[in-house]
Amino acid sequence: MKCVPPILFLFLAAPVVKSALHCAVVKHPYTLYNECVQYLEGNGDTESCTYRCIGLTARFWDDQQALVTRTVSRFYLTSANDTDFRNRTDHCLQEAAEDFPISDICQRATCSVSCYDDQFGELISERPSFIPFTDVVHRRVVQECLDIFQIGESLRKDMLENGLLSLPEGRCLLRCVLLREGLYNDRRGPRLGWLWVQTEGYEEVFYDTAQKCFALLKYKTLEPCELAARFAAECLPSRLPLVDVVYAVLSSLDK
Numbered sequence: 001m002k003c004v005p006p007i008l009f010l011f012l013a014a015p016v017v018k019s020a021l022h023c024a025v026v027k028h029p030y031t032l033y034n035e036c037v038q039y040l041e042g043n044g045d046t047e048s049c050t051y052r053c054i055g056l057t058a059r060f061w062d063d064q065q066a067l068v069t070r071t072v073s074r075f076y077l078t079s080a081n082d083t084d085f086r087n088r089t090d091h092c093l094q095e096a097a098e099d100f101p102i103s104d105i106c107q108r109a110t111c112s113v114s115c116y117d118d119q120f121g122e123l124i125s126e127r128p129s130f131i132p133f134t135d136v137v138h139r140r141v142v143q144e145c146l147d148i149f150q151i152g153e154s155l156r157k158d159m160l161e162n163g164l165l166s167l168p169e170g171r172c173l174l175r176c177v178l179l180r181e182g183l184y185n186d187r188r189g190p191r192l193g194w195l196w197v198q199t200e201g202y203e204e205v206f207y208d209t210a211q212k213c214f215a216l217l218k219y220k221t222l223e224p225c226e227l228a229a230r231f232a233a234e235c236l237p238s239r240l241p242l243v244d245v246v247y248a249v250l251s252s253l254d255k
Helices: 006-013 029-040 046-058 070-075 085-099 102-120 135-148 153-162 168-180 192-198 205-219 224-234 242-253
Strands: 025-027 129-131
Touching (some): 025 029, 046 070, 129 192, 168 224
Antiparallel strands (some): 025 129
């Protein structure tokens, strides 16, 4: 006799809805702001450090270099008639760097964000934006996919020795990671905007090269796991080492 856990009936009775986000996180600017105000409450420096906190949690602020990364642009809408917004923004950022040393990092972060508010475009307050994954979360997702497919020691060694793409389980593992991170969809293909954010603002040609690369693979009518895996291996830039992260997790498990 087969036993079905009672809670499973809730899923069987519910309409089938595919989640597009999976493990991905999207947040509105006001959500990021409110979270940081809560984090810094009682710290005595809430106002001046709030925007550095927002940059860190949304991952568009580089604390080591005390610089805003290009991916902050996803929070703004630029005017089609404004052709000088980048130059004005860059000039403003340069002034902020000159006026505030790295030791005054909170003030520099606040002024850098202000440059985007004043010069780059209009803040998109009603649309949530993708928050890129950290290396730690990447590794956790890989481990989850290994668990989902019940990939044991023997198969992990085969993947390390022969390559992920040479084995159907390896190809499906890569697809699982892309799906779990919300960076890919079997029907629509890669989510290039999010992938661009995940690369920390890789050069603009990324959109064209990745899209063309995927289109060529799609034309070959590959099965879903092979299509997704080859996209990860052949179309993504080195700044997004998704395949390398999978290999790193496999290696760490067999030490």
